[in-house]
Amino acid sequence: MTSELHLHLDGSMRIKTLIELARHDGIKLSSYEPDELLEQIKFKQGMTQEECLNAFSTTLSVMQTKYAISRIAYEICEDQRNKGIDYAEIRYCPFLHQQNGLRIEEIVSSVHNGLSMGEKDFGIKTAQIFCALRHENEEHSIALADLACYFSKRYPEYKIAGFDLACAEANNPPWRHDKAFEIVKNAGLKTTVHAGEVPESFYYLRYAICTMGADRIGHGTLLIKDEMLMESAKRLGTTIECCVTSNVHTGIIKSVEEHPAKKLFDRGVKIAFCADNTLLSQTTAEKEYRIAKKFLGFSDKELEKVKKYSDEARFR
Numbered sequence: 631m632t633s634e635l636h637l638h639l640d641g642s643m644r645i646k647t648l649i650e651l652a653r654h655d656g657i658k659l660s661s662y663e664p665d666e667l668l669e670q671i672k673f674k675q676g677m678t679q680e681e682c683l684n685a686f687s688t689t690l691s692v693m694q695t696k697y698a699i700s701r702i703a704y705e706i707c708e709d710q711r712n713k714g715i716d717y718a719e720i721r722y723c724p725f726l727h728q729q730n731g732l733r734i735e736e737i738v739s740s741v742h743n744g745l746s747m748g749e750k751d752f753g754i755k756t757a758q759i760f761c762a763l764r765h766e767n768e769e770h771s772i773a774l775a776d777l778a779c780y781f782s783k784r785y786p787e788y789k790i791a792g793f794d795l796a797c798a799e800a801n802n803p804p805w806r807h808d809k810a811f812e813i814v815k816n817a818g819l820k821t822t823v824h825a826g827e828v829p830e831s832f833y834y835l836r837y838a839i840c841t842m843g844a845d846r847i848g849h850g851t852l853l854i855k856d857e858m859l860m861e862s863a864k865r866l867g868t869t870i871e872c873c874v875t876s877n878v879h880t881g882i883i884k885s886v887e888e889h890p891a892k893k894l895f896d897r898g899v900k901i902a903f904c905a906d907n908t909l910l911s912q913t914t915a916e917k918e919y920r921i922a923k924k925f926l927g928f929s930d931k932e933l934e935k936v937k938k939y940s941d942e943a944r945f946r
């Protein structure tokens with residue numbers, strides 16, 4: 631058993647659920663055949679990060695009701711538990727579920743309802759992470775930061791444990807969202823930042839680690855390029871959420887074998903393997919650990935240590 635620290639709610643539903651919800655709510659999909667639809671929306675090697683993000687418009691189209699949100703959160707619990715996960719942090723941006731007028735309170739409580747039912751039925755522990763969207767302006771992330779603080783204080787049972795910065799990284803520097811991160815950190819929330827996931831984002835990665843002081847980094851693939859920054863990550867105890875399959879899809883590495891996870895690990899940087907999106911990336915944390923053994927040269931003992939890092943980096 632181990633933890634799943636990096637899992638997007640809107641990229642991790644079952645394909646059959648996506649189709650059922652679309653049929654139920656009269657939402658148009660490009661196909662209603664599971665295999666065909668999956669082939670159309672799943673991430674593929676050579677896609678750009680922007681193209682990957684476009685696939686989310688399909689999944690989000692069916693995630694605009696309380697029932698759909700709760701059901702997807704619930705099923706994620708079952709799927710994760712069946713794949714050896716006993717603790718999962720589910721991340722999402724509440725603002726993306728307002729296409730049909732749901733209130734933020736309804737969205738956050740729907741995620742909570744699904745997760746808490748899943749916890750009871752499947753014996754898993756969960757927490758929520760709010761994702762600020764990096765291409766949006768400062769007001770957007772500040773509003774979300776305020777909501778994260780509100781819900782964590784007013785509804786501790788919702789287990790809002792952390793705050794993230796997500797979405798297309800290119801040309802969207804993290805410093806635009808300094809204020810939001812200051813707000814959540816002052817409220818005692820933990821932070822993670824998607825960074826170093828695309829070429830030319832090295833300075834964003836350095837900023838996220840050294841200036842924002844993120845507890846964890848999503849991807850961080852470019853960290854291997856700089857000895858001093860690796861040293862900083864080690865000293866600060868930053869954990870890198872490695873999503874190998876996802877990184878091949880978005881193209882920051884050309885093949886699984888090129889992933890720097892083992893080099894980072896050997897230098898003493900704390901890493902954890904994560905899925906990113908079980909539907910769109912067609913992987914799970916369990917599969918990522920298997921990939922690490924088969925293609926990156928990790929021994930079983932080393933993978934046990936990675937799982938320990940992962941457990942230690944939980945936000946709750």
Ligand SMILES: [Zn+2]
Pocket residue numbers: 636638796824848906
């Ligand atoms: Zn991600």
